[in-house]
Amino acid sequence: MNLPEIADLHDTALRQRLQQRLDRKTKPTGSLGRIESLALQVGLIQQTEAPKWRSPQLLVFAGDHGLAARGVSAYPSDVTWQMVENFLAGGAAVSVLARQHGLALSVVDAGVNHTFAPRPGLIDRKIGFGTADTLVGPAMSEAQCVQAIEAGRELVRSLPGNVVLLGEMGIGNTSSAALLLARLGGEDLERCTGRGTGLDDAGLARKLSVLRSVLTRHREASTPLAVLAAMGGFEIAMLAGAALEAAAERRTVVVDGFIAGAGVLAAARFVPRVLGYCVLAHRSAEPGHAALIKHLGAEPLLDLGLRLGEASGAALAWPLLVSALTLLEQMASFESAGVSDRRDKRAP
Ligand SMILES: O=C(O)c1ccc[n+]([C@@H]2O[C@H](COP(=O)([O-])O)[C@@H](O)[C@H]2O)c1
Numbered sequence: 001m002n003l004p005e006i007a008d009l010h011d012t013a014l015r016q017r018l019q020q021r022l023d024r025k026t027k028p029t030g031s032l033g034r035i036e037s038l039a040l041q042v043g044l045i046q047q048t049e050a051p052k053w054r055s056p057q058l059l060v061f062a063g064d065h066g067l068a069a070r071g072v073s074a075y076p077s078d079v080t081w082q083m084v085e086n087f088l089a090g091g092a093a094v095s096v097l098a099r100q101h102g103l104a105l106s107v108v109d110a111g112v113n114h115t116f117a118p119r120p121g122l123i124d125r126k127i128g129f130g131t132a133d134t135l136v137g138p139a140m141s142e143a144q145c146v147q148a149i150e151a152g153r154e155l156v157r158s159l160p161g162n163v164v165l166l167g168e169m170g171i172g173n174t175s176s177a178a179l180l181l182a183r184l185g186g187e188d189l190e191r192c193t194g195r196g197t198g199l200d201d202a203g204l205a206r207k208l209s210v211l212r213s214v215l216t217r218h219r220e221a222s223t224p225l226a227v228l229a230a231m232g233g234f235e236i237a238m239l240a241g242a243a244l245e246a247a248a249e250r251r252t253v254v255v256d257g258f259i260a261g262a263g264v265l266a267a268a269r270f271v272p273r274v275l276g277y278c279v280l281a282h283r284s285a286e287p288g289h290a291a292l293i294k295h296l297g298a299e300p301l302l303d304l305g306l307r308l309g310e311a312s313g314a315a316l317a318w319p320l321l322v323s324a325l326t327l328l329e330q331m332a333s334f335e336s337a338g339v340s341d342r343r344d345k346r347a348p
């Protein structure tokens, strides 16, 4: 597989200049908290003291999962294609948020078990009509997995802009994400597995038992590609490819929730530097996300109890990303505003 080169972000001189620029703004040092580290990160990604957003692209990768037939989700697989129709018709949460924030929304058919009529906003990169049942064999062949990663890369290459917001849709994909986290992150499966779309206690116990058997079934899969092929999904592999290409092109990568994060974890097992380009939009209510966030090494922007997916958290976080760069650009400095930057020596 062809993997892209991703530059490191260790330009210490630029980091210092960005930090100085932030520190000269009319505010107590560091008082804009996470917004400041965000502006600094994006400045390093864009290699400038004056970063700007251009043509943000909201991408929702959709795919079906053979394992869904095992009762690991509260909803049937048909919801995947039905929600894709809803995204395109403008009625889903992400459609509303994309409209509200003026974000270009593309829905990518990575492998939904349905044939869609072509239309604007729908990108056909179908690898298959859903993955195979990972309990009986690999979800996809390694060749299909490479095809999905490369399709994600090629897709980003074809889009304008310097920031992508990545999300997904796929009934059963919290199972894939949990399995990837367990195997690629070395976490206990119990810590990685949650209720997804809303399983009850019995459903959660069934899901855990199915996933335990899947992990045993694929205990021999050792390379990141083998693991992703065995237990991933078409939409997850394609999202991983999109993240890799975006980082290689110095685009900022805004990562939605638990499943999108698992895609980025897989991407990081191929090229670790991808993580420096990622902004985690939010902390998902799916319990495995806490462990995943540790592996991704970044502090999420929002913590709203979201567990929807479809890039809705990324779209909700977007105004914060806009604010970070607008503040860096437009806030007055102590000098320009004539505000004293000396701390009061009388303070204890
Ligand atoms: O992004 C998240 O953190 C998240 C957490 C729980 C569920 N989801 C969404 O719910 C679907 C997967 O849930 P499940 O129960 O079918 O595995 C899929 O379409 C995801 O977009 C998403």
Ligand SMILES: Cc1cc2nc[nH]c2cc1C
Binding pocket: 075, 079, 083, 168, 169, 170, 197, 308, 309, 310
């Ligand atoms: C209705 C519904 C909408 C979703 N959006 C993302 N995952 C979803 C799962 C369900 C079930």
